[in-house]
Amino acid sequence: MKLILTQPVSGLGSAGDVVDVKDGYARNYLLPRKLGTPWTKGGQKQVDAITAARAKREVRTAEEAASAKASLEGQAVQVEARAGNGGRLFGAVTSAEIAEAIAAAGGPQVDRRRIEVPAPIRNVGDHTAHVRLHEDVTATVTVTVTGA
Template identity: 55%
Template structure:
């Protein structure tokens, strides 16, 4: 088992600044190469505090504010445009950063791209769903309307 410090939120494992123990292969082959974690060291306590402070600065502090943002996100469809070929197939796919930019462009507020989770790759036009973790216990489901760019 490897002891790691998470640098980003990993669904089902923890948030940035958390110290976790995972199997060696998961740490060596996925978490560390993707930049989601760093190896834990004795001097890592300072690093943990810096990561947690940065996470707190980005977080929505008030649960009521998160619920209000959730209601506004779920009430509207977020429109995304992308280059598409015949049949509505996109060149590439929709990424969490694209969703965060579209939400900001729609005037619904700013969300952290690291909090956006797309369950299955979005590679075609149409309506799709994505989830956003706004607060520890507030998760919004966003309806994405993907259209072809003209």
């Protein structure tokens, strides 16, 4: 099934890309979450509008993303969560909590959907998270989890 992506999807493409995916992936994941719309001939106008808007923003945001990356990688972000004996958390640290901690530490406002955690954070200690600031710019953030 051909789709026009309306939001960036990790591992698939960015907004405005026309992608060919399996029917079940489109029907059960991309379309219900409004991450894509079915491709039609009239939809090509939508693709052109999205790519034109992205081209305008791209140069400006690339410079901002590079400066934000420098500030993010230089600091550790601290998140406090409830933990039991042995440092095991009750639940996991979410990307929304990491985004709040980045903002509280004086970093840039980051959307939680742009934060990728390689493995769920379920223990007290230092962990890494990747923040996609731009298509070509990804910052690695050190997340220090403390028990409460």
